[in-house]
Amino acid sequence: MCRANVLSVARNNLQRRSVRSWIMIFFVFVLAVALFLGTVLASSMRAGLDKTVNRLGADVMVVPKEYERDMADALFLGEMCDFTFDRDWIAPITQIDGIAAVSPQLYMESLAASCCSAQTQLIAFDPDTDFIITSWLADDDIPMPKRGEMIIGHDIEPETPGEIDFFDQPYKVVGQLEKTGTNYDVCVFMTYETAQDIMSSDKWYEVFRENPDASQLISSLTIRTEEGVDPKDVARTINFHLADNCPIAAYTTNGIMSGAMDTVVSMTGYSTVLLVMIGLLVVAALVCIFTITINERAREFGILAALGIHGKTLSGIVLSEGLLIGATGGVLGSAFSVAILLIFGNSFATVMELPKLNKEPLYLLIVGLICVALSVLISLAASLYAAGKVNRHHLDTLIRGEEL
Amino acid sequence: MVEVQHLSKTFGADTVVLKDINLHVKKNEVVAILGPSGTGKSTLLRCLNYLCEPTSGIIRVGNVTVDASKHTRREVRNLRRQSAMVFQNYNLFKNKTAKQNVMEALLTVQKKSRSEAEEIALKLLDKVGMLDRKDFYPSKMSGGQQQRVGIARAMAVNSDVLLFDEPTSALDPELVGEVLNTIKTLAEENATMILVTHEVRFARNVASRVIFMEDGQIAADGTPEEIIDHPDNPRLQRFLNFITN
Structure with missing residues (x-):
């Protein structure tokens, strides 16, 4: 047959x-x-x-002690975070051997309310020291945002084209990042000056009952190590130099994501x-x-x-x-x-x-x-x-x- | 047409069913095998197309010879294609109509086209008087009708020899006649047939030769007149007396 x-x-x-x-x-x-x-x-x-690890581009991150899990959840799962520590910690860390670049980032949460276009993670960075977001902007051919301007992730869809509202203030959208398949697709990026404007707004005060000085706050310190230096050694050295009772700790990026x-x-x-x-x-x-x-x-x-x-x-x-x-x-x-x-x-x-x-x-x-x-x-x-x-x-x- | 030499069949270690059988069946001969139950009649028939594998001996059907001591599967398959079996309990495909049952072998074994297979099937069903039931499933047919379809299916493979294994023993008495008439028609058309049957009168009328088996051996072999009308074997006489009375 x-x-x-x-x-x-x-x-x-x-x-x-x-x-x-x-x-x-x-x-x-x-x-x-x-x-x-x-x-x-x-x-x-x-x-x-x-x-996420590749996109992050940092070898070591300094975050408030015991917040490394929150950081991982923010990076990987898209959970919002707003922990901070004082900018004064940058100076001693920068002097440690094996560090090529250090740049602070500040995380803020927008609200699921009419004052904000979307409830999302707002990330402020310092254009002078940043080595992460700056490279993304260069890759996607997006200009560096100035004060009052924002860069939005791929999945953010502003109601009004070219404009996005946070805490009752309109901000100009000067670029949208390419799709990455990470939680950065639903984040909004700005400089520290714009973050300062947000934190100084009346709406911010109305919600949080304070107007903190954004320029003095850091959520995470992103660190790139020198070529050939093991990030674990750098993280260990940073933690060794920090006092036992200091509120921050250094973690390798892989360590943060290990959970x-x-x-x-x-x-x-x-x-x-x-x-x-x-x-x-x-x-x-x-x-x-x-x-x-x-x-x-x-x-x-x-x-x-x-x-x-x-x-x-x-x-x-x-x-x-x-x-x-x-x-x-x-x-x-x-x-x-x-x-x-x-x-x-x-x-x-x-x-x-x-x-x-x-x-x-x-x-x-x-x-x-x-x-x-x-x-x-x-x-x-x-x-x-x-x-x-x-x-x-x-x-x-x-x-x-x-x-x- | 059929040649059997020194055929033996043993089940298990010591149950000898066939003992050194020698048999020669000529073309167009109709051979009826009689005998009491358990004497090896059906086993002999099944050995002829290797439904049941002999323990020893040589079987030749048509131009295919198979030696039980050294045979290949191909030889057995070729031998099997020289004959067609009509089973006691019909063994029709329950999910197929009468026509489809007859067509199955033509399509799957002979690889005929559907239209050609259908044409042959209808012709054969007509021959066995089942054309009007061609679209009936076995469950809607009587035992006699099923057996006639079984005969048409056996004829469809166009083999040299037709083997009938007690074709009427599963039938109600009133249905036996229609099947026997069909077999008789085939006999009149000079088909070569070997039948295992208990129908002595039928064997007398239809067979050109009758074999009586006893204890796994051929105890008597001759014309219907010699075996049925004038039996000289005492065991055969007792058997015929028992059957006819």
């Missing part, structure tokens, strides 16, 4: 037992959905982390274990169904063999059923996962605190193809036992319909 005929017989067999077939397809579907979503979520999380990285690693591990278990369960379920089915159909296979069909062809029919079940389940599972990601992707990202889900068509296509291939492989593996039994057993046993 030619291959097309084998597939056609297999398809007819599946259609004939539609309930059984759909149950088997459902098992593979569940596996494909788990594989697809698990892969996309885990890789999006890892990609978000990597991009999130550990989470990603452990999540990936759990997800892999879960996927392997689901895979094994699906294989076990399919093996059971295939075995029960071929026992039920032993006589049918026997008659086909008695009519002169090759034993390998009988195995081929069972394997083709496995192939069709795997392919159908895999394609449906992948398609369903893509639909879920496209429709509920943002909600997923919010619930799972992901900076961004990778929804690029080519990436989804590749993951989909891999899921379909794995689904087919697993389904074929599950049908192998039954296919072998059909081929191995003697015709008389088959025709008598005895259990294989």
